[in-house]
Amino acid sequence: xxxxxxxxxxxxxxxxxxxxxxxxxxxxxxxxxxxxxxxxxxxxxxxxxxxxxxxxxxxxxxxxxxxxxxxxxxxxxxxxxxxxxxxxxxxxxxxxxxxxxxxxxxxxxxxxxxxxxxxxxxxxxxxxxxxxxxxxxxxxxxxxxxxxxxxxxxxxxxxxxxxxxxxxxxxxxxxxxxxxxxxxxxxxxxxxxxxxxxxxxxxxxxxxxxxxxxxxxxxxxxxxxxxxxxxxxxxxxxxxxxxxxxxxxxxxxxxxxxxxxxxxxxxxxxxxxxxxxxxxxxxxxxxxxxxxxxxxxxxxxxxxxxxxxxxxxxxxxx
Numbered sequence: 001x002x003x004x005x006x007x008x009x010x011x012x013x014x015x016x017x018x019x020x021x022x023x024x025x026x027x028x029x030x031x032x033x034x035x036x037x038x039x040x041x042x043x044x045x046x047x048x049x050x051x052x053x054x055x056x057x058x059x060x061x062x063x064x065x066x067x068x069x070x071x072x073x074x075x076x077x078x079x080x081x082x083x084x085x086x087x088x089x090x091x092x093x094x095x096x097x098x099x100x101x102x103x104x105x106x107x108x109x110x111x112x113x114x115x116x117x118x119x120x121x122x123x124x125x126x127x128x129x130x131x132x133x134x135x136x137x138x139x140x141x142x143x144x145x146x147x148x149x150x151x152x153x154x155x156x157x158x159x160x161x162x163x164x165x166x167x168x169x170x171x172x173x174x175x176x177x178x179x180x181x182x183x184x185x186x187x188x189x190x191x192x193x194x195x196x197x198x199x200x201x202x203x204x205x206x207x208x209x210x211x212x213x214x215x216x217x218x219x220x221x222x223x224x225x226x227x228x229x230x231x232x233x234x235x236x237x238x239x240x241x242x243x244x245x246x247x248x249x250x251x252x253x254x255x256x257x258x259x260x261x262x263x264x265x266x267x268x269x270x271x272x273x274x275x276x277x278x279x280x281x282x283x284x285x286x287x288x289x290x291x292x293x294x295x296x297x298x299x300x301x302x303x304x305x306x307x308x309x310x311x312x313x314x315x316x317x318x
Contacts (some may be wrong), residue, residue, distance in 0.1 A: 001193050002137035002203040005309050006057045006065045006108070007302040010050060010116060012039050012089045014143075016298065017053035019061055020069070020306035027126060027303045031060045043083075043092030050098070051105045068102050068110040069309035071118030075161045078308070081112035084160065087179060111309045115161060116145030117154045118304030123148035123258050126303055127295040132255035136248055137294070138165055140241065143179075144187045149251055152311075163280060166191065172240040174241035185242050190237045192216045192263050199233035201214065216262060223269045231269040238266070238273035245274070246281025260294030 008111060009016040018032030034306035035053060037046055041055070054068055074086035074093055081099015086092075102110040113121070122139035129135035134150040144166030148155045155162050166187035167180055178185040188194050192215075199219050200206050204227070208218050223230035247258055296303060 003310055004061060004063060004065045005306040006054055006061070006068045007059075007306045008050060008054060008068065008070045008072075009115060009118070009174040009298075009305065010070065011037060012073055013037055013208075014092045015046075015049055015053055016302065017050075017057050018302060019057060019065065020302055022306055027299075027306065029299055029302060031057065031262070032302070033057075037090075039093070041089045041297040042082050043086075043090070043094070044097050046093055047096055047098070047101055051102065054102055054106060058108075059235075065108065067087040067309050068106065068303035069110050069307075070098060070102070070110065070112040071115045071305040072112055073096060073115050074157070075111050076114045076117075077160055078111065078113050078117075078156070079243065081110055081111075087181075089304075089308075096158050099228040106312040109142050109309075111305075113154070113305060113308045114160070115301050117147045117156070119145075119149030120163070120258075120300075120304065120307060121152075121154055121296050121307050122123060122296055122300035122302070122304035123260065125152055127300060128292050129256060134252075135256050135258050136252055136254040137258045137260070138241075138245070138265040139261040139294075140191060140259065142192050144241075144261075146248075147160065148254065165248065165278050168244055168248075170240050170244055172236060186240060187224070188242045190244075190263075193234050195219060195237045195263070198236055199229055202229040202232055204233070216266075220270075224267050234266050234270040235273040237263065238270035239277040242274035242277030243281050245291065246278040246314055249278075250281070250283050253286055257289060257291045258298065260292060260297070264293065 004021045007020040014034050016034045019030050021028040074083045083096045086094040099112045138146040146165035147163035167185045171184040173184045173189045174221045176188050178188050219230045231318050
């Protein structure tokens with residue numbers, strides 16, 4: 001029997017909202033609309049936008065949805081749908097009673113999951129990990145997030161934040177400040193902004209030919225064309241991520257590692273460095289762990305949010 005869920009992905013830049021129908025051979029996503037998050041306007045503004053988008057999706061539905069599944073930036077308590085923590089990229093979002101507010105506004109039950117956890121749940125059940133018993137999913141873009149999924153269940157941890165792989169210690173980041181307030185974490189050297197910063201430090205342009213700020217896609221194009229600074233910046237990021245992935249496989253022993261996000265689309269300067277560093281850190285029993293691309297792209301968190309609505313979707317550590 002099929003079920004249609006309003007699925008929402010709340011990120012720091014945009015909010016995507018549509019309908020996901022489960023119960024067939026694969027999820028069906030329809031009538032998705034995207035609007036800017038306008039996160040700097042504050043948590044109340046973001047909440048108002050979410051409620052507006054959910055109500056609009058209900059109106060677009062051909063049949064009444066059974067509930068609302070939300071994927072959200074920040075640390076989420078999935079038992080009550082509260083956002084328990086959000087950093088400065090989402091000011092005022094922490095403390096939002098998101099699930100309760102959606103239910104009060106729509107009359108529909110609502111379940112909320114962290115955005116990377118939702119992304120991982122979607123990939124594990126329907127994407128790159130659908131044939132695996134366990135997988136480590138890592139999203140690498142403006143930031144770095146991750147999740148460990150075993151037998152279709154997200155590992156949350158004691159404080160609902162398991163999987164923050166961007167905030168583990170990394171030798172290449174020694175002394176480098178991180179957005180979380182610590183130093184030496186993976187994210188500031190291996191995420192997109194870290195690649196741009198390193199490229200400029202090595203003598204690369206800070207702007208593109210048309211005057212636009214330098215971005216990762218342009219650096220990757222330059223790396224492919226033989227730009228030594230671009231290749232070195234990507235290799236540094238790939239090497240740092242590969243070392244951490246090898247270490248994580250030593251600890252978690254997943255069937256596979258799934259990489260997604262814009263940085264995961266970088267060329268051989270990045271991917272070759274990642275593979276070599278992974279082999280250098282992984283113990284022999286896990287050295288052959290497949291590292292594969294995600295398959296669902298931007299649909300993954302919407303599918304994961306819907307999946308989380310209809311099933312437990314996560315596992316707590318007692």
